[in-house]
Amino acid sequence: MEKFEVHILGCGSALPTTRHYATSQVVNVRDKLYMIDCGEGAQLQFRRSRLKFSRLNHVFISHLHGDHCFGLLGLVSTLSLLGRTAELHIHSPHGLQESMQPMLDFYCRQMSYRLCFHPFDARQGEEELIYEDRSVTVHTIPLHHRIPCCGFLFAEKPRPNHLIRSMTDFYQVPLYLLSRIKNGEDYVTPGGEVIPNARLTQPAAPPRRYAYCSDTAYLPELSTRLQGVDLLFHEATFALGDLPRARETFHSTAGQAAQVARDARAGKLLIGHFSARYENEQVLLEEAVALFPNTQLAAEGLCVEVLKTF
Amino acid sequence: MEKFEVHILGCGSALPTTRHYATSQVVNVRDKLYMIDCGEGAQLQFRRSRLKFSRLNHVFISHLHGDHCFGLLGLVSTLSLLGRTAELHIHSPHGLQESMQPMLDFYCRQMSYRLCFHPFDARQGEEELIYEDRSVTVHTIPLHHRIPCCGFLFAEKPRPNHLIRSMTDFYQVPLYLLSRIKNGEDYVTPGGEVIPNARLTQPAAPPRRYAYCSDTAYLPELSTRLQGVDLLFHEATFALGDLPRARETFHSTAGQAAQVARDARAGKLLIGHFSARYENEQVLLEEAVALFPNTQLAAEGLCVEVLKTF
Numbered sequence: 001m002e003k004f005e006v007h008i009l010g011c012g013s014a015l016p017t018t019r020h021y022a023t024s025q026v027v028n029v030r031d032k033l034y035m036i037d038c039g040e041g042a043q044l045q046f047r048r049s050r051l052k053f054s055r056l057n058h059v060f061i062s063h064l065h066g067d068h069c070f071g072l073l074g075l076v077s078t079l080s081l082l083g084r085t086a087e088l089h090i091h092s093p094h095g096l097q098e099s100m101q102p103m104l105d106f107y108c109r110q111m112s113y114r115l116c117f118h119p120f121d122a123r124q125g126e127e128e129l130i131y132e133d134r135s136v137t138v139h140t141i142p143l144h145h146r147i148p149c150c151g152f153l154f155a156e157k158p159r160p161n162h163l164i165r166s167m168t169d170f171y172q173v174p175l176y177l178l179s180r181i182k183n184g185e186d187y188v189t190p191g192g193e194v195i196p197n198a199r200l201t202q203p204a205a206p207p208r209r210y211a212y213c214s215d216t217a218y219l220p221e222l223s224t225r226l227q228g229v230d231l232l233f234h235e236a237t238f239a240l241g242d243l244p245r246a247r248e249t250f251h252s253t254a255g256q257a258a259q260v261a262r263d264a265r266a267g268k269l270l271i272g273h274f275s276a277r278y279e280n281e282q283v284l285l286e287e288a289v290a291l292f293p294n295t296q297l298a299a300e301g302l303c304v305e306v307l308k309t310f
Numbered sequence: 311m312e313k314f315e316v317h318i319l320g321c322g323s324a325l326p327t328t329r330h331y332a333t334s335q336v337v338n339v340r341d342k343l344y345m346i347d348c349g350e351g352a353q354l355q356f357r358r359s360r361l362k363f364s365r366l367n368h369v370f371i372s373h374l375h376g377d378h379c380f381g382l383l384g385l386v387s388t389l390s391l392l393g394r395t396a397e398l399h400i401h402s403p404h405g406l407q408e409s410m411q412p413m414l415d416f417y418c419r420q421m422s423y424r425l426c427f428h429p430f431d432a433r434q435g436e437e438e439l440i441y442e443d444r445s446v447t448v449h450t451i452p453l454h455h456r457i458p459c460c461g462f463l464f465a466e467k468p469r470p471n472h473l474i475r476s477m478t479d480f481y482q483v484p485l486y487l488l489s490r491i492k493n494g495e496d497y498v499t500p501g502g503e504v505i506p507n508a509r510l511t512q513p514a515a516p517p518r519r520y521a522y523c524s525d526t527a528y529l530p531e532l533s534t535r536l537q538g539v540d541l542l543f544h545e546a547t548f549a550l551g552d553l554p555r556a557r558e559t560f561h562s563t564a565g566q567a568a569q570v571a572r573d574a575r576a577g578k579l580l581i582g583h584f585s586a587r588y589e590n591e592q593v594l595l596e597e598a599v600a601l602f603p604n605t606q607l608a609a610e611g612l613c614v615e616v617l618k619t620f
Contacts, residue, residue, distance in 0.1 A: 014391055016354045016384070040384040041351045044326045066387045066417045074326070074350040077376045081324055099416035106409035107376045 001205050002030050002135075004156060004306040006231065009045035011272035011298035013237050013251075014067040021045055021300055022067040023273060025233070026056070027154055027210060029136045035059040036152060036212050042071035043078050049301060053079060054086075058131060060138065061092035062214035063122065063149035069096065076115060077108050084113040091130050091138075093122035093148050122148035127225070141225065143216035145250045151213040153226070160184075161201035171195055208306045211266075215273065217247065218256035223263030231306045232261050233298070236271035239283050254284035258291035267309035272298030311515050312340050312445075314466060314616040316541065319355035321582035321608035323547050323561075324377040331355055331610055332377040333583060335543070336366070337464055337520060339446045345369040346462060346522050352381035353388050355610060363389060364396075368441060370448065371402035372524035373432065373459035379406065386425060387418050394423040401440050401448075403432035403458050432458035437535070451535065453526035455560045461523040463536070470494075471511035481505055518616045521576075525583065527557065528566035533573030541616045542571050543608070546581035549593050564594035568601035577619035582608030 005028050012020025022039020026046065033056040035042070046053070061069050072090070079088060090096065097117040104115070120130050120140060131138035134157070141151035160182035168178065173187050181187055187195040211226045213234045226232060234257035238246040246253050254271055261269035269292050274281050281297050288295040296304065315338045322330025332349020336356065343366040345352070356363070371379050382400070389398060400406065407427040414425070430440050430450060441448035444467070451461035470492035478488065483497050491497055497505040521536045523544045536542060544567035548556040556563050564581055571579035579602050584591050591607050598605040606614065 015388060016357060018354075018358050021354070022384075040381065041354060044328075044331070044351060047326060048328050064416070066383060070384045070387070070417075071350065073376060074332075074380045077380070078325060095416065099413050102412045103409050106374070106405065107380075 002156070002159075004029050004208055004210070006210060006233070006270070006304045006306065007049050007051065008270075008272065008298045008300060008302045008304075009042050009049065010039050010300060011274060012039075012067075013273050013275050014065070015276040016040070017276045020274060020276075022070065023214070024071060025212065026051055027212075029154065029156065031055060032057070032133070032135070034136075034138070034154070037062055037068040037214065038071040038075060039067045040070040040074075043075040045300060046075075049303075053082060053084070056088070057086060058089045058091065060131075060152050061090065061096060062143075062151060062212070063145060063147055064093055064095055064099070065147065065215070068214070072100065073103055073107065076104070076111075080108055080110075080112045082112075087114045087116050089116045089118060091118045091120060093150065094119040120150070122150045127153070141211060141213060141222070143214060143222075144219050145215045145217065149215055151211060151216070153229075154210040154212070156207035156209070158207050159204035161197070161203055163201055164199075167200050171200070173200070206308055208308055210306045213257075213260070215250070216252060217250040218252050219260070220263070222260050226260075226264040226266065228265055230267040230308055231270065231304065232264065232266040232268070233270045233272065234260055235273035236284050236288065237273050237275045239278070240287055242275070242277075254287040255291060258288035258295060261288075261292040261295070266292075267294070267307065268304075269295040270298050270304055271295060274298075312466070312469075314339050314518055314520070316520060316543070316580070316614045316616065317359050317361065318580075318582065318608045318610060318612045318614075319352050319359060320349050320610060321584060322349075322377075323583050323585050324375070325586040326350070327586045330584060330586075332380065333524070334381060335522065336361055337522075339464065339466065341365060342367070342443070342445070344446075344448070344464070347372055347378040347524065348381040348385060349377045350380040350384075353385040356385075359611060359613075363392060363394070366398070367396060368399045368401065370441075370462050371400065371406060372453075372461060372522070373455060373457055374403055374405055374409070375457065375525070378524070382410065383413055383417065386414070386421075390418055390420075390422045392422075397424045397426050399426045399428060401428045401430060403460065404429040430460070432460045437463070451521060451523060451532070453524060453532075454529050455525045455527065459525055461521060461526070463539075464520040464522070466517035466519070468517050469514035471507070471513055473511055474509075477510050481510070483510070516618055518618055520616045523567075523570070525560070526562060527560040528562050529570070530573070532570050536570075536574040536576065538575055540577040540618055541580065541614065542574065542576040542578070543580045543582060544570055545583035546594050546598065547583050547585045549588070550597055552585070552587070564597040565601060568598035568605060571598075571602040571605070576602075577604070577617065578614075579605040580608050580614055581605060584608075 009024035010021030024042035236254035236257040237251035317336040319334035320331030334352035546564035547561035
């Protein structure tokens with residue numbers, strides 16, 4: 001199966017603790033790396049995870065709170081010191097470039113590569129396709145936080161069927177037709193016999209989806225939007241006992257995260273963005289597991305594969 | 311003896327590695343904390359060192375390269391989230407506030423405390439007294455780097471003598487005179503007898519000095535300036551084999567750092583700001599020790615006491 005996995009670089013919330021870094025993740029789709037959020041220390045954690053900077057071309061920022069983007073300057077600066085030449089693309093709500101530019105101008109005067117900002121409108125309630133390449137699409141997931149904030153839905157593109165070599169050899173299918181057959185056509189022999197596609201190919205693995213739901217108040221409609229998602233990351237800043245604080249700060253409890261996962265019939269739930277008040281997150285895990293058993297706690301250094309579970 | 315110690319939060323150079331954080335230190339003088347430089351991750355390392363944010367009121371930035379100040383935004387922002395009310399003072403070469411202000415305006419809109427910038431002129435060749443309180447003075451140490459850059463000399467103020475209680479009791483010295491006697495006066499009894507100060511007091515511990523020499527090319531005159539310093543931190547980015555690179559980038563080798571320590575008759579040398587190219591810093595230590603035996607490698611989490619060694 002093609003690689004599709006999520007590396008957790010940091011899963012704490014705004015206040016740093018001795019156990020957690022600020023928010024950052026890296027999604028690896030077929031060895032292309034996509035960073036989601038870039039809290040302070042993200043570049044260090046990136047190195048610790050033994051990921052390669054050269055494979056990173058896109059960074060997605062969910063919202064403009066410091067714990068989700070204060071690591072950008074260091075990352076951008078390091079890539080220039082390393083002599084990078086490929087463009088680096090930063091997708092974020094409006095305002096990031098304007099706020100960063102004076103520091104970029106001051107500290108990164110002679111950049112070895114081009115930095116491209118792609119602002120999107122995080123205030124609108126509609127999902128938006130903000131990135132697409134051969135293997136993946138990325139849509140925003142409108143969330144409900146104190147400032148405009150979006151999650152991101154990474155969806156693998158459907159892949160062509162796999163040829164069954166022994167069969168295409170047997171029917172002596174000419175090379176120039178193989179690409180069409182991969183894409184579903186039947187084969188007609190020179191004698192006029194129709195060989196159904198199903199005899200020549202095996203279906204590719206079904207495409208998978210990963211949803212990253214950054215800081216948000218409990219948003220029931222997410223479950224409709226993310227129906228059947230294979231892996232769901234949902235913030236779980238608080239435990240049920242701190243529900244008033246969760247409401248006040250537009251964050252979710254672990255139980256609310258699990259409710260979204262259950263209602264969305266997600267394959268698996270990963271929770272993170274833990275408040276500094278919890279000495280360990282077992283209480284959050286137990287709350288979530290009670291509603292949605294296939295829940296895992298995010299942790300620095302953790303790598304979770306996105307699997308088709310049904 | 312009064313507390314005077316140096317905590318190493320980070321001792322790597324510009325490129326992050328899995329072993330070192332960017333530059334930051336905390337000087338603890340009698341339980342007041344002074345941060346020197348604030349590379350990315352400094353606030354995390356501060357917490358890990360079990361230091362108290364409430365005791366930190368002054369930050370000194372040696373020069374405006376990212377690896378010495380990209381941690382400031384996170385620190386400033388965290389202190390506000392924690393509800394700090396005391397002012398925080400940032401001493402740095404000119405330009406820091408101008409470059410940071412747009413991000414401060416954007417990300418730290420409702421600060422719980424006042425941030426006070428105190429720019430100094432790092433281009434001039436003269437040392438300058440930039441800070442003073444009851445226990446300590448801080449002078450700049452002009453250095454020679456690619457951009458204006460200063461080290462910092464922390465000097466304890468001389469303390470009054472200690473009273474020998476049994477003697478002041480014996481001579482029935484009135485309470486209102488004790489402060490004068492601490493400061494060196496003799497005591498004249500009601501009968502006119504002069505009791506020499508030396509019989510009533512013991513001299514306080516001699517004041518100690520810590521010199522932090524940030525990024526700099528080898529600067530022989532430092533040894534005159536820092537003659538007899540008790541603890542010297544000197545950058546040692548490179549080993550002798552990389553001397554051309556050290557010259558090119560206005561950095562020092564470990565041997566050059568040791569030469570400054572030896573010529574300054576320093577009590578002890580601490581080296582840091584290690585280039586990412588060294589898998590371990592033993593080569594740097596050996597180079598330095600050959601010239602100046604009392605050398606120690608900086609390391610994250612290390613705490614070094616400033617001691618009077620002669």
